[in-house]
Amino acid sequence: MQTCNVLLSIVIPAYNAGLFLAGTLDMLVSQGLENCEVIIINDGSTDNTEMICKAFSNKHSQISYISQNNHGVSAARNRGMELAKGKYVYFFDSDDSLSAGTLDFFRSVLARNLSIQMFGFGYEMRRNGGLIKKYISSKFDNQMLKSHILQESFFSKKFSCNICSCIYDRSFLKNHAIAFTQGVKIGEDVEFIIKALNEVDALYYSERVCFIYQLRDDSAMQGYKIYTLERMKSFELIRDAVLSLNIPDSRMEPRLNFFIANLYVSNLLAYLFSAGNKSKQIEALFILNKKYVYKCMKGKVINLMAIYLIRYIPLRFLFKIFKNY
Template sequence: MSRPLISIVIPVYNVEAYLERCLDSVLAQTYRNLEIILVDDGSTDSSTQIVDRYAHKDSRVVVIHQTNGGLSNARNHGIDVANGEYLTFIDSDDYVATDYVEYLYQLLAKNNFQSKLALCSLKTIFTQTGGFIDAGNGSEQTLSGEKAIEMMCYHDLVDTCAYAKLAKKELYDKVRFPEGKLFEDIATTYKLFDQCETVECGFVAKYFYMIRGNSIVTSGFKPSKLDLLAMTDEMASYVNQKYPSLKAATLRRQVYARFSTLNQMLTVTDYKAERDEILNFLRRNRKAIMSDPRTPKRDKLGYLMLTFGFNFYKLAWSGYLKVKTRKH
């Protein structure tokens, strides 16, 4: 137990079908000196009883029962009570490899703990089809904080997600998740990277991210999903001011946010003004994005689909999505 205490914060809300798989993967961690903080965010299903049962099973488990305040509020509460020197997040409907924490810790150890943050890759699993995408390439790199932000903006191995990262708890002294907002990760991860001279990256999938039919990502459009645009623009404004050389990268991320939001709006007939604003942004920036050699193929494909009009785009995107998520 001479190694530092690591706190794992797991927000829990009505995930009874997935929670035990998540918690079993955490209790099985090869890194043993853990504080496992389960924030029960006002669950109305049996999740409440499940977390209490796991607390009785393992003394490392700490349970907080609170009135529903949303994902960001639950994460923030977990940060406030965490006692660990390092902190990581796991979502309660996902799960992790048994060496998830150990792997991230060893990434930091390799450079004698000069870095304050380590990250690994995700394996995204589409539960409806059984398909998956492994975002890693097996490499390990030490990046500057600025380079990590750049790669994040291009979706180049580095992800915006709050999970699949192990950070010194002190980094969260200046970072809190925006409460009452969706897609809160885009508002926080760049602020963590910005505090780091270096970031240890292991592009190996140790975190298993489950996309379900009723998740935030796949559920139908609602106005709160426009939060992604505002937070992405806020990120771009901050990064452009501090790192002017990253303007092309942040513009790509802004374009990606528009495509992502547009894809959520394909089956709705209202919100025409919001959709037109998104389309106008995409058109204004088409030349810059298409001429950027680092723009991912997905974005360029989106622009090619739009060339033939919005109705064609709707049909073409639906076909692309089926190919992307089909079982391997």
Template sequence: MEPLLSVVIPVYNVEKYLKRCIDSILVQTWKNYEIILINDGSTDNSSNICDDYAEKYQHISVIHKKNGGLSDARNVGISHARGIFVYFPDSDDWISEDTFSDLAEVLNEGIFDIISFNREFVKSEDDKLMSPELKKQELSGNVALLEMLNQGDVTGFANDKIYKKSLFLENKIEFPVGKYYEDLGTNYKLFLAANRVYVTNKKYYYYFVDNPDSITQSWSGKKLEDIFGFSKEIFYSQAVQSVFNSSELKILNCFYTDNLIYVLTILYKTNLSEECKQLTMDVNSELRKNGVSLLRFKKRTNFKKYVLYKLGLLKLVFDLRLRMKRYR
């Protein structure tokens, strides 16, 4: 019998964390799944760990390939998945033992194109999942996209979502190879293609933030260019703009402004603005053209930084911080 769910785990040099991730899947009491380990050219012991699990468990398979990055590994996983649904946990993270059993009814119904839950950012296995008062929603794909843009109960990440495989195949959607922050450039397309989305704010996913090799632990011009590029792509997308009314388009504008301020802050904070002058100019240009009022932006993550930007003080603040660090 074919599994209902394919758990695709891209693996690259995570020998310290991989067993924890795989074991968190194996302890699930709902068993209608397969695990596909995509060894993406690991140079540590990850490859052997994958082989050991595949030899021990019939429902675990491993694909060894040349390094192509996270997106390429996920795309390979989709092409080999036998399940109706696919799920992409990161190999240095893990999930709660009740994840699949809690979502079993929704999975078995088979009527939702995307199942979205939530996450906790943790620094150790001792950290607990602290969910707010439980909320469940059934949304259209467009409304779920708006929730994501408005920083609601739907995040922009892929690893706290289960997708129908057909969303990728029938709409020719792939994760963008060679890009950082691929979730940002993929999720909006999947939401636009989705008819029904199940959303719960319950936290099942442990997002490990203390991995020194994590993408968020170091910055480069390439990473910031990709965030900027995907944010700009979403904002100017005719497919996105055509499904929103005038008030919803203002939420889209706030999302874009928030991401622009985020990128600009990192550029100034890390002094990459000197190295990435063109990117800094482009971000500032987009902010001048598309910035929103402070009142409308008040509830956004980067509100305080946006105030500094509007006052012309954002660069000055981080220049002063960098100078203070030099003289310590």
């Protein structure tokens, strides 16, 4: 495929993805790969992932792969971004899916809006074929959202964004040195989105559900039922990304405070109700970071109720109650 013909590069990190990768690639091929390329980064897999990659790349000229030592999903996505030839890049996971006709829809939107820096769309979460939750923002449908509206909506939790529910202009990412932080197991995708939102001029949005996140009992996310130090590091990574934002509008400060406080409470509840032994080190970090709860004054009512409750309950008391949960 000639470089000039590539509109969209689909980057797929794959680690021991043999159980689902072939089905995912079959789905992409069935939707048509005209003006697209699929780049698979085999990140040190020990199963049959490389064999699947080789079989598909031999059969389809739009599919290529490289194998590397295991460096994690961030390094794999960054490598895919470096290899991409398309005007736009889309980060996709090896065990998820796209709704019927989505690649045609992507091509249609991107081909007629070549100045788009970011393109966002609806998505849904499913488990064993059943719908768990749908993430759409109907009031923004078919609109070009300016950066201030996008930031206000995202940080006040009125606009949902997943790493696989956005397509990025590759030059935009390169010019602003936006990449995934390596060495982090959790939260690197949210940090990436925050960095992009800090630089983007506008995002085109469609409420059409394109991406389907498949929640599986054996997926990587299911390992997070035990709250580890990695999850606390994830909170701190995202917190620092928000605190470092260069947004001159003073009206954004309450929304940023709400975002951090809401993230803190979500992590605290996940820790309290997690399986396994509790950690004095993690509890000390929660106590140290509780100051961010006191800065939150505005936000969605249901979230604020939890934030205010945590604000006035001593954490050591909570830790004692949930010690043997």
